[in-house]
Amino acid sequence: MTEAVEYDVVVLGGGPAGENIVDRTRAAGLSTALVESELVGGECSYWACVPSKALLRPALARSEARRVPGLAGAVQGPLDTEAVFAHRDYWTGDWKDAGQLDWLDSIGAHLYRGHGRLYGVRKVAVTSPEGEHHILAARHAVVVATGTRAVVPDLPGIAGARPWTSREATSARRVPGRLLIVGGSVVAAEMATAWQALGSRVTVLVRGSGLLPRMEPFAGELVAEALTEAGAVVRTGVAVEAVVRDGPAGPVTVVLEGGETLEGDELLMATGRAPRTEDIGLETVGLTPGDWIGVDEGCRVPGHDWLYAVGDVNHRALLTHQGKYQARIAGAAIAARAAGSPALDEGRWGVHAATADTEALPQAVFTDPEAAAVGLTLAEAERAGHRVRAVDYDLGKVSGAGLYADGYRGRARIVVDLDREVLLGATFVGPGAAELVHAATVAVVGEVPIGRLWHAVPSFPTISEVWLRLLEAYRG
Numbered sequence: 001m002t003e004a005v006e007y008d009v010v011v012l013g014g015g016p017a018g019e020n021i022v023d024r025t026r027a028a029g030l031s032t033a034l035v036e037s038e039l040v041g042g043e044c045s046y047w048a049c050v051p052s053k054a055l056l057r058p059a060l061a062r063s064e065a066r067r068v069p070g071l072a073g074a075v076q077g078p079l080d081t082e083a084v085f086a087h088r089d090y091w092t093g094d095w096k097d098a099g100q101l102d103w104l105d106s107i108g109a110h111l112y113r114g115h116g117r118l119y120g121v122r123k124v125a126v127t128s129p130e131g132e133h134h135i136l137a138a139r140h141a142v143v144v145a146t147g148t149r150a151v152v153p154d155l156p157g158i159a160g161a162r163p164w165t166s167r168e169a170t171s172a173r174r175v176p177g178r179l180l181i182v183g184g185s186v187v188a189a190e191m192a193t194a195w196q197a198l199g200s201r202v203t204v205l206v207r208g209s210g211l212l213p214r215m216e217p218f219a220g221e222l223v224a225e226a227l228t229e230a231g232a233v234v235r236t237g238v239a240v241e242a243v244v245r246d247g248p249a250g251p252v253t254v255v256l257e258g259g260e261t262l263e264g265d266e267l268l269m270a271t272g273r274a275p276r277t278e279d280i281g282l283e284t285v286g287l288t289p290g291d292w293i294g295v296d297e298g299c300r301v302p303g304h305d306w307l308y309a310v311g312d313v314n315h316r317a318l319l320t321h322q323g324k325y326q327a328r329i330a331g332a333a334i335a336a337r338a339a340g341s342p343a344l345d346e347g348r349w350g351v352h353a354a355t356a357d358t359e360a361l362p363q364a365v366f367t368d369p370e371a372a373a374v375g376l377t378l379a380e381a382e383r384a385g386h387r388v389r390a391v392d393y394d395l396g397k398v399s400g401a402g403l404y405a406d407g408y409r410g411r412a413r414i415v416v417d418l419d420r421e422v423l424l425g426a427t428f429v430g431p432g433a434a435e436l437v438h439a440a441t442v443a444v445v446g447e448v449p450i451g452r453l454w455h456a457v458p459s460f461p462t463i464s465e466v467w468l469r470l471l472e473a474y475r476g
Contacts, residue, residue, distance in 0.1 A: 004137040007033045009334060010124045011143045012116045012280060015042020017311030017323035018145035019100070024331025025141075026107045030338055033136050034109055035116035035126050040100035043147055044320040046092050051170040052190055054088035056366045059197030063368045064431050067405035081175055081198055088170075095171070118142065118281030122306050125281070140338045141306055143330065144293060145323070146280055148273035148312040156242040161252050163243070164268040166191075175199045176266040180254055182240055183270030184211045186365050189223055191268060192232055193367045202232040203262060205254070207239050212371060215363075216378065216427045218411050219371040223429075226368050243267065275313045297353040298346050299330040308334065316357040329354045349445075360444040364434035369410055372437035375425030375444040378415050387418045393469045395430040399461040405431055412466045414440075416474060421450045432463060439464065450474065 009025045011018045014036030025032045039046055058079050065075040093099060104111050114128035119135060124142060126134040150165035152158060164172070169191045175198045181188050184206035196202040204227070211220035211234070224234045242255040252267045278290040285304060287293065293301060293309035295316070301307040308330045311323030333352040336344055345351040362374040378390045395401050395410030402408055410430020417424050426440035443453060454471055458464040
């Protein structure tokens with residue numbers, strides 16, 4: 001090992017959360033080193049959010065256009081798959097991170113390419129692809145932002161079947177004739193939408209009762225209904241017991257409980273995520289390799305005043321935008337402590353507390369129809385002991401929705417805390433519904449009283465007029 005190189009902050013992992021830590025600490029004048037073993041930009045930029053939305057956007061645009069009078073007849077043909085793939089490749093930079101490297105250079109951050117491991121207190125050891133070794137020492141903080149990897153269950157035959165995970169599903173260069181998808185998560189629902197639109201015959205196998213289990217039940221029901229109408233098959237309450245692949249390039253067969261078999265050309269396992277912590281040296285600081293890294297509201301690891309964990313790896317909220325939010329919170333805390341601030345604002349909604357992770361978590365799912373939500377579902381609010389009322393409204397009855405597309409189908413729900421008369425959560429399902437969720441996020445975060453929301457007049461004729469209808473229904 002070479003002599004340690006000192007920085008104020010060392011960041012382990014260059015995905016969106018790691019990049020935002022670098023941005024915030026450099027903006028505060030702290031010297032910062034970033035360690036990344038793959039591409040700077042991480043999972044979201046190359047194998048998740050960005051490529052998946054590039055695949056989905058043509059599918060959603062065509063679906064909506066087919067419901068617009070005067071336009072429907074012009075968009076009845078298949079998607080141009082090569083153009084769709086080229087658009088995706090453009091947005092991933094053809095899986096090269098030159099643009100991200102230019103940005104790092106512009107802010108004066110130092111990149112170390114290679115595998116990084118904690119090396120005791122305030123130190124990180126880096127092994128480069130060429131076998132070079134470096135020791136980085138942090139004066140103020142080490143931040144773990146290594147993210148997650150896809151979990152593939154250990155089923156008989158799974159290794160030889162070479163299943164897709166989210167990485168293959170977003171980067172594939174040919175359309176499989178038949179695609180089997182195991183899981184009911186966001187990845188399963190979005191990739192079913194994308195590949196069905198691109199020409200695959202899709203079958204989704206869900207162990208639970210429906211798609212999108214972390215949202216209101218009607219969200220998954222409406223998405224499953226639309227997938228079925230598009231030609232996909234969605235089966236719930238089924239479990240896969242084994243997988244068989246016929247040769248290197250042959251079809252893949254899944255064996256369900258009870259012995260039923262289904263055959264496809266590719267198999268996507270959308271069955272969860274696990275933290276990338278199995279080989280980052282956690283044992284050198286008294287933590288357990290392979291575990292999620294627990295943190296406080298400021299994303300600092302308890303018992304380690306120099307160690308932080310942001311993004312998926314801390315299991316607070318496995319969403320890119322929340323990882324970036326946590327990074328901004330932790331970056332501000334690191335900068336304040338480095339400057340000798342005697343006290344941090346770590347209370348609820350404080351400058352140095354990631355309160356939104358638990359109280360106002362927003363999410364948008366780019367299926368057809370889109371599903372978006374923030375805060376608590378009705379069931380979550382009731383389990384938490386709140387006295388609540390859910391108010392629902394048919395989105396298709398809003399004038400703006402009818403003008404948006406013929407036969408518009410959707411649903412909206414707000415969950416109201418009856419004791420304080422503020423929103424605890426909101427869910428919207430329908431074409432274009434993802435753009436409705438930020439207004440709800442502002443209402444939940446701001447704890448805006450229902451009486452004041454009554455004065456937030458939505459423009460006519462927009463789909464946002466559903467807010468007026470929901471408040472009218474609440475008032476009776």
